[in-house]
Amino acid sequence: MREELVVKVNFFVEDMLFFRFIGCATVAKTLYLQLQNEPGIDVSWKSFSNHADIVHYHTFGPIAGLNRRMSRGKKILTAHSTPRINMGNIALARAINKRYPKIYRRFDHIITISRPCHDEVTAMIPEMPVTMIPNGVNRDFFRRDxxxxxxxxxxxxxxxxxxxxxxxxxxxxxxxxxxxxxxxxxxxxxxxxxxxxxxxxxxxxxxxxxxxxxxxxxxxxxxxxxxxxxxxxxxxxxxxxxxxxxxxxxxxxxxxxxxxxxxxxxxxxxxxxxxxxxxxxxxxxxxxxxxxxxxxxxxxxxxxxxxxxxxxxxxxxxxxxxxxxxxxxx
The missing domain is CATH 3.40.50.2000 (Glycogen Phosphorylase B;)
Incomplete structure (x- = not known):
């Protein structure tokens, strides 16, 4: 019987200081912890080694950009942030939003997390491969106490x-x-x-x-x-x-x-x-x-x-x- 390939996956998110409380950081950490229990997956957290088969990014700031340039594996980005949700959320949103198509094209694959998110991303970069996977919830943890x-x-x-x-x-x-x-x-x-x-x-x-x-x-x-x-x-x-x-x-x-x-x-x-x-x-x-x-x-x-x-x-x-x-x- 052919032995199943172990896929090396590195998770990367800029979660320093107050950024650790932003939703994308929470989602990344939660998914990372669950993937540690999955067979056939060797998952690491914010490694700057270039030995991963997949690097899964949840943010695309300057530190993530440095990591992306160093990484040799396939680069995936989950689109937690899109131009639409920046309005009313951050100063200089219009200027920042103009950079999104160029930023997204630096990755090999985009994961969208809802139908509206998927439609926005595919309209912005129609040539990019995109897969829709919703966020998940740890139902063992999130229960009334x-x-x-x-x-x-x-x-x-x-x-x-x-x-x-x-x-x-x-x-x-x-x-x-x-x-x-x-x-x-x-x-x-x-x-x-x-x-x-x-x-x-x-x-x-x-x-x-x-x-x-x-x-x-x-x-x-x-x-x-x-x-x-x-x-x-x-x-x-x-x-x-x-x-x-x-x-x-x-x-x-x-x-x-x-x-x-x-x-x-x-x-x-x-x-x-x-x-x-x-x-x-x-x-x-x-x-x-x-x-x-x-x-x-x-x-x-x-x-x-x-x-x-x-x-x-x-x-x-x-x-x-x-x-x-x-x-x-x-």
Whole structure:
């Protein structure tokens, strides 16, 4: 019997400083850890050795660029970032977006993570080979924990009976922060918790304005920043609110659903494509206000939340990556 070829895969992502909290860094680390359990794969993390058969990039900044020039294996990029989602997210977005086609063409293969992402990438670089593989969720890790729910609420002084509306996102206009703050004023009896920080430091869009608003928000608003144990806020919450205007996937929705939370998200194509009727959608603040008060709809959403995520189980998503790696080297 022919022995199965061991494919050497190097994962590369620029996750230094505050960048380690950006979604693409989280996805890369999660997938890397799962691939360590896959047979026939020898996976490394941010190696500058040039012996890998595949180098799988999740960012394309200057350090990744240096690694790419040194690497001899096939170079794959997962398109976590596209021009569409930079608007309202980072300063100088228009100038940066013009560079995307040239950057993408430096790779041998592109992985897209949703249909809208796939359509955007293939329209921008129609000659490039592209494969669509969605993000996955570790369902063993992302599940509600009653002890962590109690610990988070006790630490931040949130009464057991107070409803918590949670958002996990970067602090930028693109993520819908201003709608989050507006709704917190409509519901002073509920606790509004925003987990996450500025994705690009002082270069983040509206950096000064947002810092000022954080100081002026109501007592029912909490900004813990980035946290070490994300299961604590997911478990402490009663509703997950995702007001982002644009995403390539929206992994935090999948994490929230895996933890059994009902999700209220902005009515945008990428969320419909991935989550269908399994979450609730709002078009404006009045819609969002009505859904936050609709306990029947929220309970119905929560009842089916965790089961829905089985189709995105990280084990299956990792196996799809392994098949692609083999196709590219055999």
């Amino acid at each position: 009653e002890e962590k729910r109690a610990a988070f609420r006790e630490y931040y002084g949130i009464p057991d009976e107070q409803e918590v509306v949670l958002t996990v996102a970067q602090l930028t206009p693109r993520k819908g922060l201003y709608d989050f703050l507006a709704l917190s004023r409509i519901f002073p009896d509920k606790k509004f918790v925003w987990i996450g920080g500025f994705p690009y430091g002082a270069l983040s869009k509206d950096y000064g304005k947002i810092k000022h608003l954080k100081l002026r928000c109501g007592e029912n608003v909490l900004f813990p920043g980035n946290v070490n144990d994300i299961i604590k806020p997911y478990s402490a919450a009663d509703v997950f609110f995702m007001p982002s205007f644009a995403e390539t996937f929206g992994l935090v929705i999948l994490e929230a659903l895996s933890c059994g939370l009902p999700v209220i998200a902005r009515d945008i194509p990428e969320f419909h494509d991935i989550y269908g009727k399994n979450i609730l959608y709002f078009s404006d603040r009045e819609d969002a206000r009505a859904l936050i008060e609709d306990r029947t709809a929220l309970n119905h959403c929560a009842a089916a939340a965790r089961d829905f995520t089985s189709q995105f189980d990280l084990k299956d998503i990792a196996a799809r990556h392994v098949r692609l790696y083999r196709e590219l080297v055999e």
